[in-house]
Amino acid sequence: MRTAMLALATGMVCLRGLPALPSLGWLMGMAAVASLLLMLRRWHCGLFLLGLCWACLHAHWATNDQLAPALDGQTLWLEGEVVGLPAVSGNTVRFELTDAWSRRAQLPSRLRLAWYGGPPVASGERWRLAVKLKRPRALVNPGGFDAQAWALAKGFGATGSVKAGERVRAARLAWRDGLRQRLLAVDSQQQGGTLAALLLGDGSGVSRQQWEVLQATGTVHLLVISGQHVGLLAGLVYGLVALLAKVGLWPARWPWLRCACALAFAAALSYGLLAGFQVPVRRACIMIGLVLMWRLRFRHLGVWWPLLLAFTLVLLVDPLVSLQPGFWLSFSAVAVLLLTFSGRLGGWRWWQAWTRAQCCVAVGLLPVMVALALPVSVSGPLVNLLAVPWISLVVLPVAMAGAVLLPVPWIGESLLWLAGGALCGLFHWLTWTAEWSPPWLPPGVSPEVWLVLAIGILLLLLPAGVPLRWLGVPMLGLLLFGPRQAPPVGQADIWVLDVGQGLAVLVRTAYHQVLYDTGPGLGEVDAGASVVVPSLVALGVRRLDAMIISHAHLDHSGGTGSVRRRLPVTQTLAGEPDALPAAWQAQPCKPGRSWEWDGVRFVLWRWPSAVPGNPASCVLWVEANGERLLLGGDIDASAERALLASGLPPQAHWLQAPHHGSKTSSSKPFLEAVQPHAALISRGHDNTFGHPHADVLARYQALGITPHDTAEAGALRIQLGTYAPVQRQRDQRRFWRDAAITP
Structure with missing residues (x-):
C-alpha cells in the first residue's frame, strides 16, 4: 500500500519537470494505459501514470484559465x-x-x-x-x-x-478581514502586522526589513501559519478536555476521548480555514487527523505512513502545489525530524532532543534549499533554540487568547498588546543576530553534485552506528568546494540578466568578475536583491572585482545598494560618481583606461563633455580571443558621435543596444562603425517607453543585425571568445512559461 501510494504521488510530482504539457489526446491514451495496467495488477506503473495524468489535467485547467x-x-x-x-x-x-x-x-x-x-x-x-x-x-x-x-x-x-x-x-x-484590521490596529511597538501574520497567515503587514531579518535568522516558519501552530492549538484543546475529565468536570454522558479528539480536529480545521488553508496547514490537519484516529483506535500507524498519506492527499487536492517552494520545505522538514528521531536505541534528554532537532533540520534541508536557490541561515539552528519556545509558549498562546477575547472590552486588546511587546523584544534580538550573521546563498550545482550532496546529508542524519557514515562529511564539502563554473583563461562568460526595464550585465573571466550596472530600483523594491544577487550566487560568484555603474539613473543603479550589502566589491567605477551616494566610494570612469584579466581585455570610455544623464554613461569594451562586446549604457546619438571621434576602435561583434533601443540612440553611423552582428536589448515587457523603437529595429534589420530581447528570451548568455551563438534562458522550456520567441 505504501509503495502504491508513493507511485501515485511520484507521478503527480513529475509535473514539475515537464517542459510542455501533453495534449488532451495523449492524456486520454495515458489514462487508458494506466487503467489497463491496474486491471493487470501492475499497480505501481498504473498509479504512476494515473497520478501524472491527474496532475497534467489540473495544469491544463489552470493554463486554459489564463487571460487570452x-x-x-x-x-x-x-x-x-x-x-x-x-x-x-x-x-x-x-x-x-x-x-x-x-x-x-x-x-x-x-x-x-x-x-x-x-x-x-x-x-x-x-x-x-x-x-x-x-x-x-x-x-x-x-x-x-x-x-x-x-x-x-x-x-x-x-x-x-x-x-x-x-x-x-x-x-x-468578512470576519477574517475584520479580525485582521483589529490586529493591525494593535499599536504594540508596531507589531500589528506580525501578529496578523502569526494568527492569520497574512504577511502583508510585515515590512521588507522584518522579512529580511526572519530570512537571515531562519525563523520565517515562525511568522507563517505552520503545522507547529495548528498542532499547538489542537493539543491545547485536547489537553483541556482531558484535564476537565480528569478532575471530574466533564459531563459523564459524553465520552471524553471521542469529544477530545473531535474538538481537537475541529479546532485544527477552524484555525486552518482562518489561516487560508495553505500547504503546511493542510499537511498538519491530515497528520493530526491520523494521530487522533490512532488515539481512538489504539492502532500503530508507523511514523512514515501519516506523512506519506498527507503528502499524497495534498497533491491529490491540488497537484500544482508542487510548484511552490513551501510545499517542499514543509514536508522535507517533517521528514528530517522523523528520520532523526525514529529507529533510535536509547533515549535522549529533552535538551539533547531539542538541540539535535534544530541542527538536523538545518542540515537536512540543505539539499532542498540548494535545489530551490533559497538562502541558508547560518545562525538558524542557534536562534531557533530560543525563538521557537518563545513563540510557541509565550507569544502564540497570549495572541490566540487575545484574538478570542477581542469582544470583551480591554481584555482582548491588552493580551494582544502583551503579545506584540513579546514579539518586539524577539525582533530586536533577531535583528542584532541578522547583522552579526547574514544569510548564506548556496551556489548553483549540477544535478550530479546535488545528488552526491543529498546522499552525504542522508548519511549524516543516520544513527551513529551506521558504517561509513563519516563519508557524508566530504560529500557535504562539495557544496563549498565543488567544481568551478568559471570559463577557461582567454574566454569570458557574459550574462545580460533579465531585470525588466533596466540593465545588469555580468562579465566573468577565469578568476575575476565584473558587474556592469545593477538593474532598476524603486523604493523598497530593487532588482539587485530580487534578481542580480540570486543570479550571481547561482552562477558561483562570491565577490566582485569591479562594479561599473554606467550612470546614475535608477534603472541602471537602483540595485547597487543591495548588491554591495550581499557581495564584497573591490572597486566601483561610474560615469557620474558625484551623483551616487558617497558611501559607495565610486571612482570616475576615465576615457581610455584599460586592463587585462585572465587573457581578457577591458577598455573604458566616457564622453568628457557629456551633460549629466544618459550621455554621461560609461562605455565598456570586453575582448576575448578577438571577439568583442560593447556595453554602451544609455548613450544617445550625440555621445555615439563623440565615441566615434575619440579614435578608439569601435568595432564589436556584440552590441548592448544603447538606451534599451530608444529612438534617440543606435544611430546609423554608429551602427555602421561598430558593425555588430547582434544587438542585446535589455528592457521590460510592454514598457511605457515603447522600447525598442520601431525605427531602431528597422535599422537593425537593414544592416543585418540580429536583435536578442530579454523581455522575450529571458537572460542572455554569451561565451565570449568561442564565437558561439547566444544562449537564451527561455529556451529552457517549462510548461508554465511562454515559449521562447525568436525575434
Whole structure:
C-alpha cells in the first residue's frame, strides 16, 4: 500500500519537470494505459501514470484559465468579488478578485490586481473596476524565484492595474478581514502586522526589513501559519478536555476521548480555514487527523505512513502545489525530524532532543534549499533554540487568547498588546543576530553534485552506528568546494540578466568578475536583491572585482545598494560618481583606461563633455580571443558621435543596444562603425517607453543585425571568445512559461 501510494504521488510530482504539457489526446491514451495496467495488477506503473495524468489535467485547467493573448494589455470594465486579505503598501492596494466577468470578453476566474492611490478595499466586497489586464509573466534568470510558476500554482489567470472603480456591494461575512484590521490596529511597538501574520497567515503587514531579518535568522516558519501552530492549538484543546475529565468536570454522558479528539480536529480545521488553508496547514490537519484516529483506535500507524498519506492527499487536492517552494520545505522538514528521531536505541534528554532537532533540520534541508536557490541561515539552528519556545509558549498562546477575547472590552486588546511587546523584544534580538550573521546563498550545482550532496546529508542524519557514515562529511564539502563554473583563461562568460526595464550585465573571466550596472530600483523594491544577487550566487560568484555603474539613473543603479550589502566589491567605477551616494566610494570612469584579466581585455570610455544623464554613461569594451562586446549604457546619438571621434576602435561583434533601443540612440553611423552582428536589448515587457523603437529595429534589420530581447528570451548568455551563438534562458522550456520567441 505504501509503495502504491508513493507511485501515485511520484507521478503527480513529475509535473514539475515537464517542459510542455501533453495534449488532451495523449492524456486520454495515458489514462487508458494506466487503467489497463491496474486491471493487470501492475499497480505501481498504473498509479504512476494515473497520478501524472491527474496532475497534467489540473495544469491544463489552470493554463486554459489564463487571460487570452488578445486581451493582454487591454483595459476592460469588469466586475468581481474581493477574496483573501487585501494588502496595503504605501499608496497601493493589492487584492485578489474572483468570479470576474465582463461584457466584452471571457475572463479568468481569479485575478491579482493593484490599485495605485485607490480607496480601502475589504474582503467580501463586490467592485466594478476598469482594469488594464496582463497575462502572468515573470523575469527568467539563472537561479532566483519563479514568479510565473507561483502565479499558476496560486490560480492567478491574469494580473492588472486598476484605473478606476466603484463599490457595487458591501462586504458579507468578512470576519477574517475584520479580525485582521483589529490586529493591525494593535499599536504594540508596531507589531500589528506580525501578529496578523502569526494568527492569520497574512504577511502583508510585515515590512521588507522584518522579512529580511526572519530570512537571515531562519525563523520565517515562525511568522507563517505552520503545522507547529495548528498542532499547538489542537493539543491545547485536547489537553483541556482531558484535564476537565480528569478532575471530574466533564459531563459523564459524553465520552471524553471521542469529544477530545473531535474538538481537537475541529479546532485544527477552524484555525486552518482562518489561516487560508495553505500547504503546511493542510499537511498538519491530515497528520493530526491520523494521530487522533490512532488515539481512538489504539492502532500503530508507523511514523512514515501519516506523512506519506498527507503528502499524497495534498497533491491529490491540488497537484500544482508542487510548484511552490513551501510545499517542499514543509514536508522535507517533517521528514528530517522523523528520520532523526525514529529507529533510535536509547533515549535522549529533552535538551539533547531539542538541540539535535534544530541542527538536523538545518542540515537536512540543505539539499532542498540548494535545489530551490533559497538562502541558508547560518545562525538558524542557534536562534531557533530560543525563538521557537518563545513563540510557541509565550507569544502564540497570549495572541490566540487575545484574538478570542477581542469582544470583551480591554481584555482582548491588552493580551494582544502583551503579545506584540513579546514579539518586539524577539525582533530586536533577531535583528542584532541578522547583522552579526547574514544569510548564506548556496551556489548553483549540477544535478550530479546535488545528488552526491543529498546522499552525504542522508548519511549524516543516520544513527551513529551506521558504517561509513563519516563519508557524508566530504560529500557535504562539495557544496563549498565543488567544481568551478568559471570559463577557461582567454574566454569570458557574459550574462545580460533579465531585470525588466533596466540593465545588469555580468562579465566573468577565469578568476575575476565584473558587474556592469545593477538593474532598476524603486523604493523598497530593487532588482539587485530580487534578481542580480540570486543570479550571481547561482552562477558561483562570491565577490566582485569591479562594479561599473554606467550612470546614475535608477534603472541602471537602483540595485547597487543591495548588491554591495550581499557581495564584497573591490572597486566601483561610474560615469557620474558625484551623483551616487558617497558611501559607495565610486571612482570616475576615465576615457581610455584599460586592463587585462585572465587573457581578457577591458577598455573604458566616457564622453568628457557629456551633460549629466544618459550621455554621461560609461562605455565598456570586453575582448576575448578577438571577439568583442560593447556595453554602451544609455548613450544617445550625440555621445555615439563623440565615441566615434575619440579614435578608439569601435568595432564589436556584440552590441548592448544603447538606451534599451530608444529612438534617440543606435544611430546609423554608429551602427555602421561598430558593425555588430547582434544587438542585446535589455528592457521590460510592454514598457511605457515603447522600447525598442520601431525605427531602431528597422535599422537593425537593414544592416543585418540580429536583435536578442530579454523581455522575450529571458537572460542572455554569451561565451565570449568561442564565437558561439547566444544562449537564451527561455529556451529552457517549462510548461508554465511562454515559449521562447525568436525575434
